[in-house]
Amino acid sequence: MDEMITLAHGNGGRRMRALIEEIFAPALGRPDTQADAAAIALPEGEIMVTTDGFTVQPARFPGGNIGALSVHGVVNDLAVSGATPLYLTLAALIEEGTSVALLRELVASLGEAAHEAGVRVVAGDTKVLPRGQGGGVYFTLTGIGVRTPGCPPGLSAIRPGDRLLVSGPVGDHGIAVMLAREDFGLRGDVRSDAACVLPLTRALLPLRGLRFMRDPTRGGLATVAHEIALATGLGIELEEANIPVRESTQAVCAILGYDPLYLACEGRVVAVLAPEEADAALTAWQALPGGAEAAIIGCIGATPGPVVLRTPIGGSRVLPELEEDALPRIC
Amino acid sequence: MDEMITLAHGNGGRRMRALIEEIFAPALGRPDTQADAAAIALPEGEIMVTTDGFTVQPARFPGGNIGALSVHGVVNDLAVSGATPLYLTLAALIEEGTSVALLRELVASLGEAAHEAGVRVVAGDTKVLPRGQGGGVYFTLTGIGVRTPGCPPGLSAIRPGDRLLVSGPVGDHGIAVMLAREDFGLRGDVRSDAACVLPLTRALLPLRGLRFMRDPTRGGLATVAHEIALATGLGIELEEANIPVRESTQAVCAILGYDPLYLACEGRVVAVLAPEEADAALTAWQALPGGAEAAIIGCIGATPGPVVLRTPIGGSRVLPELEEDALPRIC
Missing domain, CATH: 3.90.650.10 (PurM-like C-terminal domain)
Structure with missing residues (x-):
């Protein structure tokens, strides 16, 4: 694997595939990275959906990093709505020049936080932003969960x-x-x-x-x-x-x-x-x-x-x- | 409404609320902007989920813009998986200094494309990126749809x-x-x-x-x-x-x-x-x-x-x- 993220990691070709297979897939429980859309199964209940973009800077801070924070943020939005979070999607916007080691650490942390919260990352996307048009790593997560309708009433x-x-x-x-x-x-x-x-x-x-x-x-x-x-x-x-x-x-x-x-x-x-x-x-x-x-x-x-x-x-x-x-x- | 997006439009306070109520909510069929998570109802079938980040530059190009493109991109990923797209979530990363008129046009276009495709935007998030840490407007959409299992077989x-x-x-x-x-x-x-x-x-x-x-x-x-x-x-x-x-x-x-x-x-x-x-x-x-x-x-x-x-x-x-x-x- 290269040491730095380059524009070629976002072009849809071999390097992007390598990035996904080597960094994202292992940390996220090996979802199907070949599919355009992921099939999910939901138990009975009211289906709840939420989305959040994460841009925290610096990417690491005492008590966390943007990877774990992203999971907590989305899981917590479902939790306060009374839902049991079950699935996540992950879209990453990565700035050219970002260290692959840092990305690996953040994605690993994201995967661990998801595992601890009992949610599975089932779909993803990565784009690389030219230097100066991003800010390191931005993650956008969408969460899907299920709740008993009207609990809490709101x-x-x-x-x-x-x-x-x-x-x-x-x-x-x-x-x-x-x-x-x-x-x-x-x-x-x-x-x-x-x-x-x-x-x-x-x-x-x-x-x-x-x-x-x-x-x-x-x-x-x-x-x-x-x-x-x-x-x-x-x-x-x-x-x-x-x-x-x-x-x-x-x-x-x-x-x-x-x-x-x-x-x-x-x-x-x-x-x-x-x-x-x-x-x-x-x-x-x-x-x-x-x-x-x-x-x-x-x-x-x-x-x-x-x-x-x-x-x-x-x-x-x-x-x-x-x-x-x-x-x-x-x- | 201000003419330019400022950092205060992303701080969670009055200006962010105004941005959401004046730009996003009207264009997107007035979803509930007060909730942490949105309740959705799905018909029978296999639930399909996909996510995609959109960063196209320039934001407008002959034949489209990033707003409509984002909807098409996500709707199409569901479509080729055999699903009927039903719901979208939208997370916007907007660079400080972006023209509010441009944002309004892009979000309007996104709303029209969603309407035409028969999908509803049910949840959203906006973040403002400091000048030089973004690239105008980035949209990440997640799509949820339903299909007959195994059609197409894959x-x-x-x-x-x-x-x-x-x-x-x-x-x-x-x-x-x-x-x-x-x-x-x-x-x-x-x-x-x-x-x-x-x-x-x-x-x-x-x-x-x-x-x-x-x-x-x-x-x-x-x-x-x-x-x-x-x-x-x-x-x-x-x-x-x-x-x-x-x-x-x-x-x-x-x-x-x-x-x-x-x-x-x-x-x-x-x-x-x-x-x-x-x-x-x-x-x-x-x-x-x-x-x-x-x-x-x-x-x-x-x-x-x-x-x-x-x-x-x-x-x-x-x-x-x-x-x-x-x-x-x-x-």
């Missing part, structure tokens, strides 16, 4: 007084990636939270008071709160003291002027539950390795209103919708 | 003596895109053949002698022949005089030193049929607007061997597997 089921929970500290992924870029001359001990959230979502699905779940990725926890407020037409109150944020992440945020509530997580879940089942949900999450630091962080208001953060000293401030802030290639 | 059903057909002239897409780049100071009257091939594939599915279909995209007709030879272990003979190539495409190929047999098509089908049904297939194709110039172009050999092109003057030459030739961003 945004329209949210009622005044419902509680918001988050499964763990927020903002770690955003800060870990920013530190890995070394743009700021800062070092910190922050690892991305990137992980598969299936154990967390599965733990809540049996609860009849479960309304809605979402993973707070781009735009972070505050953006999920805004999406809920927008969809329900109800205000939201968050208790700052209850929102878990790691000290190391908070410290970097303070230096750089970032608000961790707006930073991407890649292994957290926000859930909305009827008030009488919020404690049961919290207990279920705290019993899991990925949910030890889960917390009840706020509630849905009785009337239309903004997303408000109550501060520990008794004040409150409105959390605006994310506006100009641009953190490209964070996921 | 590569393993191909037998010695089977005939190869092509549905129309080859190489137009590759030449149209190259001319549109204006790299060579050439002008020509070549339009891309980019089109939905569903009418062509549907016309052959009732034929019991149908073995296999594929659309000759990257690497062209010669690469499909190689894929068949590789999978069957049998040689292939192509009759040069019978392979349709437009005069205008041939003329540009002659000047630039390209072989049209290796150039991408985006609206053609190569089919393999039992000899006794080759004429029926040809007649069926020639009755269709997209198949008027269809031809029987060769046959599967009785023994292992190379892919051979018989020339009109009675000679023959081996068509090698595509090697170094690099035509980046042709699809």
